Structure formats: structure tokens, C-alpha cells
Amino acid sequence: MALRINDTVPNFTAETDQGTIQFHDFIGDNWTIMFSHPKDFTPVCTTEFGAVAQLADEWAKRDTKVIGISVDSAEDHVKWKGDIESFAGTKAGFPIIADSGLEVAKLFDMLPSEAYLPDNRTPADSATVRSVFIIGPDKKLKLSMTYPMTIGRNFAEVLRALDALQLTYNVPLAAPANWQVGQDVIVATALNDADAEAKYGTLDKKLPYLRFAKAPS
Known part of the structure; x- marks a missing residue:
């Protein structure tokens, strides 16, 4: 079943490059942005992770947590972060969920339930894992957007949308x-x-x- 605006987002336990998380506990009472990627060590995604890292102060001003997800292992995420930080010129302090089994991608309806990762796979095998989810402190989905692999996400627009969501949250x-x-x-x-x-x-x-x-x- 598709995840729709104002649905409570799925809760799950997952490994990240910073250890195990339980997603609803991770959100806590914060706004949260989860952004997904079809593979580590990919060029467009590296620029996107770098952009998120460079906006660390902006996320903090808005009491917003950010968390990445990519369908590779936590060990690969650790190695990839070296490239991301080298490119961005700053630390990438947020966690990245390891979703090599595609559990989270399927929970968030980014892949069909029968999807699997073949041997020698390429990013095209999980191309639709290219979404941004903005989640409110009530743990409900407030906004989602999905980009193709060839178009880098506009995080200025993500910030603008977050500002608008926070301003209009629970008011007319x-x-x-x-x-x-x-x-x-x-x-x-x-x-x-x-x-x-x-x-x-x-x-x-x-x-x-x-x-x-x-x-x-």
C-alpha cells in the first residue's frame, strides 16, 4: 500500500554507519528528513550527500534531523562518507541506513514487494530509491518527492518546503x-x-x- 501524506511513517529497526537505530525513536519530537539513494559511490548521489552535509547548520536551526538511506552495507557507507566529505569539504555527521535487503525501500513504497538485488547489479536495479521524505514531529509524512538518477535534488527547495511546513504546522x-x-x-x-x-x-x-x-x- 502506498505511503500517503499524513500517514504515520513505518517504524523499523536498521543498521547505519553509526550503529543500530529504531526509526521512531530516532525521530523523537523532531522534524526529520530521510533521503534515499540507489547505490553507494555514485556521482549524483555523492553531490547530494555533500549538499546535505554543507547544510548542517541550517538543519540545526530548524530542529531537524537528517538521515540518508542507500541500498548497500554500513561498511560501504563508512567508506563512501570519505568521498562525500572530501568532495563537500565538510563532515557528514548524519547517519546512513544500510538497506541492502531493501526492507526500508519497500516499507516506504520505493520498490515493489517482489524487488531484489541481482548479482552484479547497477544503480538502475534500484533506480526508484531516489526519494526525499519530510516527516513531522508527530511521525506523519508531510511531504515526499522523487527524482530520477540523472537529476540532482535541489536542497534549497527542500529547505524552502521545510520552512513552509513548519510555519503552517497545525495552524490555518x-x-x-x-x-x-x-x-x-x-x-x-x-x-x-x-x-x-x-x-x-x-x-x-x-x-x-x-x-x-x-x-x-
Whole structure:
């Protein structure tokens, strides 16, 4: 069954390059980003892991944990991190899940249940393990996106989406197209004009159902 927005994400126990984790315990009360890869020592993925490592301070500002997953062994992950850190010029302090048995990839519906890794496999055998999952502190899936192997993920967009998710979490607000931090937000139609203005101040009413307000600080 496909994992959908607002589903509770699967809990699992897995080995990482930093030891054993239990996923819900790892999340704790934090926002969490899990990003997946079809094989270690691949060029695009190395640039992506490097980008995540370079954003360590940004994740920390947002009280967000990051964790990678690749369908190779923890031992390979340790070796690969040397390449990642050399390329990125910084430490990759986050763990990487070892998913050589594809258990986690299947739990998160990145591969069909009958998938397996053949001998002498290539990244094409697990090409769909190229997703980003943003998970809330309630352990529910808030956003997912999947990229092909030839397109490096845009982690500026991941940060933007995370900022929007955190701003609108459990409040009657939404982020419009191309929203950036500091820009106005949309007030949900669940609030009438009077209640919306009492809560968020003067509204900029574009349409009866499209009302903007200053983003809460």
C-alpha cells in the first residue's frame, strides 16, 4: 500500500554507519528528513550527500534531523562518507541506513514487494530509491518527492518546503506558489474574515477564497 501524506511513517529497526537505530525513536519530537539513494559511490548521489552535509547548520536551526538511506552495507557507507566529505569539504555527521535487503525501500513504497538485488547489479536495479521524505514531529509524512538518477535534488527547495511546513504546522495557514521566508501567507477558508483578521491582522483579499496575511514571526 502506498505511503500517503499524513500517514504515520513505518517504524523499523536498521543498521547505519553509526550503529543500530529504531526509526521512531530516532525521530523523537523532531522534524526529520530521510533521503534515499540507489547505490553507494555514485556521482549524483555523492553531490547530494555533500549538499546535505554543507547544510548542517541550517538543519540545526530548524530542529531537524537528517538521515540518508542507500541500498548497500554500513561498511560501504563508512567508506563512501570519505568521498562525500572530501568532495563537500565538510563532515557528514548524519547517519546512513544500510538497506541492502531493501526492507526500508519497500516499507516506504520505493520498490515493489517482489524487488531484489541481482548479482552484479547497477544503480538502475534500484533506480526508484531516489526519494526525499519530510516527516513531522508527530511521525506523519508531510511531504515526499522523487527524482530520477540523472537529476540532482535541489536542497534549497527542500529547505524552502521545510520552512513552509513548519510555519503552517497545525495552524490555518498555507504557503502560496514560490513562497519564501518572510513573504505573506494564505489564510485558510476555515476562518471567516473577522476571525482571520482577529488572529492574523489586516487581510489582503485577492478573491473571496484567496486572502493573504503577514506571516507570523
